[in-house]
Amino acid sequence: MRANRVPIEEIEREPAAFAERVTADGRFGRAAEPGRYRLVVSRACPWAHRVVMVRRLMGLEQAVSLAVADPVQEVIDGDPHWVFTEETGSPGGRDPVLGIHALREAYRAGDPGYDGGVSVPALVDVETGRVVSNDYDRLSTDMATEWGGLARAGAPDLYPEGLREEIEDIGERVYRDVNNGVYRAGFAPDQARYDAAVARLFERLDEMEERLSARRYLVGDHITLADVRLWSTLLRFDAVYHGLFKCNVRKISEYRALWGYARDLFQTPGFGDTANLDHIRAHYYRVMTGINPTGVVAAGPDPRGWLTPHHREELGGTPFGDGTPPGPVPEGEQVPPLGRRC
Ligand SMILES: N[C@@H](CCC(=O)N[C@@H](CS)C(=O)NCC(=O)O)C(=O)O
Known part of the structure; x- marks a missing residue:
């Protein structure tokens, strides 16, 4: 077995194996170029989620x-x-564009002997079928700043x-301490x-x-990458990190400002409309059998709390600054509405 993606001694993350820009x-x-690249993600993964949010906030859905x-x-x-599986919408268990079943195939497309980690997010060149970048941080910063003319009018x-x-x-x-800190606690x-x-x-x-x-926001008066980075962990906190990773000193919903902030962003286009708490719960509880041997998936908390009023507008600030919110989620990319689970 490959050195585990989450080494048990310490959560030291390897540098991205593919980092073309x-x-x-x-x-x-x-x-x-529009249509040239495909972004492979898991809705469960907080690092991939950042890139998904930036793609949507910038209106790059048609471009990538x-x-x-x-x-x-x-x-x-x-x-x-x-x-890719039928259950999650890939006919025949293959991604319809890349034609692959396992993401590993794209990691190996340029080097059949590749034996390093296979992680999401991965940006894949549709023409060659090869991974171009699995550097989530660079991907999100580049999409926010370097995709220029391909971004929507009104992108923040x-x-x-x-x-x-x-x-x-x-x-x-x-x-x-937070994004990686939860993993340090969970796998200590x-x-x-x-x-x-x-x-x-x-x-x-x-x-x-x-x-x-x-x-209202972490830096300045509008949403920035700082908010995207923090929010991807806040979204998962009470559902998985609090219980499974033993981060249970407090829930996010027990913090007045953080919970209001987290709900404010959830209710802002580009955030909650990219969130799939069922995928999050299923992944963490079923895959991380080292810390949850039965694979039983916890039910709570009731996700409808995310939709309750937050009153954060009273602090001033505007989410998109001089820009506008992203339009509707494209067909085929909608996440299921929040439902009662417990
Ligand atoms: N590869 C990046 C971050 C991306 C990442 O860790 N993704 C996880 C999912 S959240 C993954 O795909 N891990 C590979 C696996 O679980 O097999 C890093 O470790 O710095």
Whole structure:
């Protein structure tokens, strides 16, 4: 078995194996041509979710198509792999555009001997069938800033020049202690490392609570990449990290500002309309059998809480600044409405 994607001693993430850059002007070698690239994601994965949100906020749905893998990976050669299945809308168990069953095929298209990790998100060149990038951070920043003419009219500036330092400063702390911190807690091999991870996680959440008590968004008066990065973890927190990853000092719904902020974004086009809590629950509880041996999927909490009033407008700020909200979710990309589960 490959070195596990989540090493048990420490959550050290490997650098992306594929990191070609796609930009509007092609100055790094690849130009963002409509239809040329397909974004393979899992709705469960918080790193892939960032790219899905940016794609939608920027209106890049026509420029780069979306392939959604089954949330429950299939074991192939002893390792769990992202696959396309009939159940999640891929006829014949193959992605209709790439013609592959397992994402691994695209990772191996350029090198049949490739034996590294196979992760989502992955941007695949439709012409060659090869993965171009699995660098979620670069993908989301490039889509926000470099896909220029392909973005919709009214697309927001998610990474304003004057705020980049602040966005990165917060992003680094949020990444270390929150985005990755939940994994550190969930996969901690001993009490000391669990205690340290949980302490830092809640210290950081407390800091964000404080910050968000007086301001609607993390940086500036509009949505930025800082919000996209934090929100992908907040969305999953009470449903999976609180129970499965033992991040249970507090729920997000027990924080006044963070819960209001999380609901505000959920109800903003580009966020909640890309969220699939069923995929999230199924993936974490069924795949992570090292920490949930029975694979039983927890039922709660009642997701309808996401739709309750948040009153965050009172803090001022406008989600899209000078821009406009994205239009309706394209046909075939809708997520199921929130339903009562418990
Ligand atoms: N590859 C990136 C992040 C993307 C990532 O971790 N994706 C997960 C899903 S959330 C994945 O696809 N893991 C491979 C697997 O589960 O087999 C990294 O580790 O820094």
